[in-house]
Every structure is written in C-alpha cells, then in structure tokens.
Amino acid sequence: MRNQIFMKDEKDIVGKPMTDLLFDSELPFSLQKLSPYQWTPVFIVKRTWEFLKGKEVRSIMDLGSGLGKFCIVLSFLAEDQFPIYGCEDREELLQMATSLQMKWKRKSVCFQKTNFLTSFPYGHSHYYCFNPLYETMKGSHSIDDTKVKSAKLFLQNIQTLKNHLYLCPKGTKLITYHGFGGSVLPGYIVIRKENDDLGEWMVWERV
Numbered sequence: 001m002r003n004q005i006f007m008k009d010e011k012d013i014v015g016k017p018m019t020d021l022l023f024d025s026e027l028p029f030s031l032q033k034l035s036p037y038q039w040t041p042v043f044i045v046k047r048t049w050e051f052l053k054g055k056e057v058r059s060i061m062d063l064g065s066g067l068g069k070f071c072i073v074l075s076f077l078a079e080d081q082f083p084i085y086g087c088e089d090r091e092e093l094l095q096m097a098t099s100l101q102m103k104w105k106r107k108s109v110c111f112q113k114t115n116f117l118t119s120f121p122y123g124h125s126h127y128y129c130f131n132p133l134y135e136t137m138k139g140s141h142s143i144d145d146t147k148v149k150s151a152k153l154f155l156q157n158i159q160t161l162k163n164h165l166y167l168c169p170k171g172t173k174l175i176t177y178h179g180f181g182g183s184v185l186p187g188y189i190v191i192r193k194e195n196d197d198l199g200e201w202m203v204w205e206r207v
C-alpha cells in the first residue's frame with residue numbers, strides 16, 4: 001500500500017508504504033505495546049480491502065474501533081471511495097483516533113463515542129469487528145482495567161450483539177478478525193474464511 005498523504009512531524013513522507021511499524025510510530029508507548037493484541041494488522045486490512053474492492057459498499061462500521069487503525073488504514077487503501085465509521089466506548093481511544101484522522105486528513109472516516117451493545121449503529125452495508133467483547137474474559141494484554149471481567153457478562157454481551165446483528169437487513173456483511181466472540185451467528189452464513197499465522201478472518205452474510 002502506498003499512502004498518499006502521510007505527514008510525520010510536519011515532514012512529508014509521501015510514498016512510504018504503510019506498515020504496522022509506521023502506524024505504531026505515531027502512538028504513545030502505552031498504546032504501541034498493545035499493538036500485537038488489540039489493533040488490526042495492516043495485512044488484515046489489506047485482505048479486507050481485497051474483498052471489498054469492486055463491491056457495492058454503502059458504508060462500513062468498525063464495531064469497537066479503538067484508536068482507529070482499521071478505519072484509517074482502510075481509508076488510505078480505498079482512497080476515500082465510501083464512508084468508513086468507527087464506534088468506540090473508551091473516550092481516550094476515541095480522542096486518539098480522531099486526532100490521527102485529522103492529522104492524516106482522512107475525510108471519509110468518522111469516529112463516534114458509542115457503546116454498540118446499548119446503542120447499535122444500524123444502517124451500514126458492512127460491519128467489521130476484531131473480537132471486541134473478548135476483553136470481558138479474564139486474560140492478559142487488556143487495554144486497561146476499566147471493564148468488568150466476567151464469563152457470564154461475556155456470554156450476555158455476545159447474545160446482545162447477536163440479537164442486534166440478526167436485526168440487520170438481508171445482504172448485510174460482517175467481517176470478523178479473531179471472530180465476534182461466538183461460533184454460531186443466527187441468520188448468517190459464512191461466505192469467506194482465511195486462517196493463517198495472524199488468526200482467523202471471516203466474512204458473514206445475513207441471509
């Protein structure tokens with residue numbers, strides 16, 4: 001991928017390929033060290049773009065957009081061809097995402113502070129998620145300790161997400177990286193699946 005407008009410290013570095021390292025270099029250390037566990041690798045965004053390219057995409061919404069890596073990298077690849085949204089419930093990540101979006105002048109990207117469980121952003125043709133509810137389970141590499149860890153809550157949240165996704169119209173696509181949390185998604189079939197060292201990437205379609 002060749003990024004077209006990429007400024008670092010006011011120095012033009014146009015033409016440099018976008019890499020995870022380059023993206024990370026814009027982050028404070030505390031967020032950089034979460035990169036391998038929490039932010040989508042550039043390779044996976046490229047795979048997603050290869051799938052979306054040439055298809056009718058009204059808009060795509062990243063459910064749990066973090067510091068905006070998926071949305072921003074996708075907007076460089078798609079050259080702002082369609083609107084890209086991200087919703088995030090952590091204020092500090094939302095602020096980071098918004099400042100990166102402004103810095104790189106990504107006009108097709110829009111971030112909003114929303115909890116997608118309580119206020120699901122209906123109306124998009126495509127959704128993306130990188131296992132956003134997993135953090136409710138006990139484990140290492142958490143973003144912070146602000147969220148309750150409980151297997152029971154995890155299962156409740158997965159059910160809430162499934163209910164929302166079920167209400168999306170036929171033809172809606174959900175693209176998952178490391179899954180959405182469950183193995184069965186009522187109303188959906190799997191239309192693409194790739195599994196490699198980086199993890200499972202899937203496309204589900206509402207039928």
Ligand SMILES: C[S@@+](CC[C@H](N)C(=O)[O-])C[C@H]1O[C@@H](n2cnc3c(N)ncnc32)[C@H](O)[C@@H]1O
Nearest residue numbers: 039040064065066069070088089115116130132
């Ligand atoms: C694994 S990170 C993925 C971040 C981003 N999508 C990416 O791929 O770079 C999951 C994100 O989902 C967010 N998240 C978890 N539950 C959420 C909820 N109910 N509403 C909004 N965001 C949520 C977390 O704060 C975290 O930033």
